Amino acid sequence: MSKGGDSASNPPTILEKIYAQRQKDVEIAKATPGTRPEELEAYLKMGLAPPLIPLVPRLKRNPSSATARPSLSLMAEIKRASPSKGDIAPYVNPAAQALLYAQAGASVISVLTEPTWFKGSLLDLRLARQAVDALPDRPALLRKEFVFAEYQIAEARLWGADTVLLIVAMLAQEQLERLYAYSVALGMEPLVEVNNAREMERALAVGAKVVGVNNRNLHDFSVDMGTTSGLVDMVRERDVLLCALSGIQGPDDVKVYGEQGVHAVLVGESLMRAADTTAFIKKLLDWPDA
């Protein structure tokens, strides 16, 4: 990963620290009997990964999409903690939270699986998936992770994800192309995350169909809700679903994005802190009563 700062002597940014730690974690997993890369490949070849649902059509459906006043779709995140906020809901039950999100109408459930800063795990992903598995028109499951290797995508598929996150800022273009192709080959259209126009061009160059604009700068934590708005025109005439990620707190944020043509919002902290999650979601998205 390239350094985010001006020179190689700058202290590492949070994204660089997470990346370095995840590289060590992945090396350990790859060397552990039972989870070596060739073993994950064998499990995939045996068809042991659970059935998938395709991301794009699922993201187009939400409780308002068939009404006269369609609103945005929701990607609802399970987030125990974060580098910027510390503990948010460390003891959340990911299965119960996933079920709440699904019953409230979320199109996607995003599960943070990074353990050191976000206190997440692949078990959280599996439990969220199992909790919603039998529902009619269940939401898609997103592995929210700092992905730099095919290995992590194979893990995601085996643990029940329907899609993975690819963060453009972390990846060289060749790596982004390779990981995008591998994910699609496994049946998972990825959510490709960008933070500026240059990264958006790179996402479009690989053919991304679902692009998330992160309003949070992953190098310094600053949140600018106008980041998404500033990139809308780059995808307006394209067959791309644009999603606004991070910092979404209330209906006013969503209303602005709706008017600009944004298709979905990804919300973590506000949902985790909501006293009544279902009522909060309905109000946030201006969805009709079920």
Ligand SMILES: O=C(O)c1ccccc1NCC(=O)[C@H](O)[C@H](O)COP(=O)(O)O
């Ligand atoms: O949330 C952070 O502090 C953070 C810091 C560094 C890298 C990633 C980070 N968050 C991951 C996310 O993208 C958010 O969890 C997600 O977009 C939801 O954001 P929010 O609704 O603001 O919780």
